Amino acid sequence: MSTDDNAAGTAEEAQVEVVDTFDDTIWDTVNRTLRAVDVRPERSALDLIIHIPRADIIRGLRMLKQDADLQFNYLRCLTAVDNESDGIDVVYQLYSVPKNINLTVKTTLPNENKVIETATTVWKAANWLERETAEMFGVSFSGHPDPRPLLMPEDIDMSDTYPLLKSHPFAEIDVLQGEILGHDRDAEGEG
């Protein structure tokens, strides 16, 4: 850490330097663990984010879990983000109970082939979270032990509608109720 005087003096230079350093994070350890995998780091407001290509995702996650210096044995959260034309990001929030460190792992899937290997082989906690992600985003988790829908009804075919995609319409509440109840608002007239 530099002193305040130095920081003021080098502020201009710092702006020129585009390459971000991750010295204050666990990036070095993560990079060493995943040396066999093509990894790209990024920052969120709190944690370090790493991007792993789809082909290596489960191998990478398992390495992160088994490494003695990291031990990411707790899956906080698993979800997806629809980036429209840029595909879909599957996001894993990891935590290490013994080391008390956090890491976000991302992998990008192209829109035309939203298939990824299941993480249930790494953490059992991924089971329901993957089922939810599958029905909400249309991501298919290959090898999932129980690929039924979780929150959506099983007896209605929802295989072409994925509610959390940006392309899925967000209807006003009165429109929704009107459709379901069969109201024709124009015919109702006054009152």
Place this chain on the structure above:
Amino acid sequence: MVVDTSATEFETQDLLLNVGPQHPSTHGVFRMVLEIDGEVVKDLVPYIGYLHRGAEKLCENNDFRQGIGYMDRTEYLAAHNAELSYVMAVEALAEIEVPERAQWIRMILCELNRISSHFMFLGAFGVDVGVFGTPFIYGWRERERIIDLFEEISGDRMMFAYFRAGGLAWEVPLNFPERVREVLESARQGVKDFDGLLTQNEIFIARTKNVGVITADDAIEMGMSGPTIRASGVPLDLRKTEPYLQYDQIEFETITADGGDVFDRYLVRLQEISQSIDLIEQCLERLEDGPIMPEKMPRMLRLPEGEVYIRTEAPRGEYGIYMVSKGGNKPHRLKVRSACLSNLQALKQMCVGQYVADAIIVLGSIDIVLSEVDR
């Protein structure tokens, strides 16, 4: 004459028993199908989603202030804690500094909410176990006092919408510290009442000890959190491991138990009420006059691009908000990490091999809120 009773002649068949979704002991609209052999559970298939309202989609289509109200409706028994995660996510992305007074008040309200939620658990759990009536009234009585206080502050009993990005919606009433102390006094008595009624009760112990055991390793593997994982001996409390607000300024110890059974989950929650009372008293001592919102807060908040995963310790465990902003006044993606959803995943593992009546207790000991599970 010898009668041949070889197994081929008599076939037994397991019975499928449907529980819920409309059933008093499922704590909401939760359905599970039990496969039972006599009285023993051989398999359990949970069904959720009856209360799914698309809260995430709604939040993605409403601005950052409107989203606060939807958070109340995901976790209605601890709405302050749910709001806290949401506003903290907005504050982290917008880099807003929250004034110290607002942080202390937030802490007091969140801890009070924890007390009210745990009392609700104790009451409902007592009924699950079969202590009919009394614990329910005890729990309800204490919770009602706290909720009255919340109503005086926010104007609503459950859907507070009192936290704002940056601080609080308005100042607390002048008699706030006295009223909180009054409520704490009564809560302290409530803990004693429950302690005397249940903790040493022979029947209660017989029904809950060594029932629904989950080991520390399994609990971590399943992603459990909150009192449910602490009862298995894992000291995972976000207030301690990753302090937020001013939790690093006050003294408390993470409460754990070793058994991982239903009784320990009860005991951890009972002790956490006492702990929260102690925490609030420390907060009240540190509470000083000052602003509750930073200066120059814009009326319509626009966030820069970025993303954050905020997690806080709600009464049921880790309540997380994953927020992705691509600029503008709405989140691009908002994911609610529900503590109950992850805890409920372990239900099958806890119930298989137990009696049917115990499955109900195990479910009660997870303390699910279905609106948080389904969102």
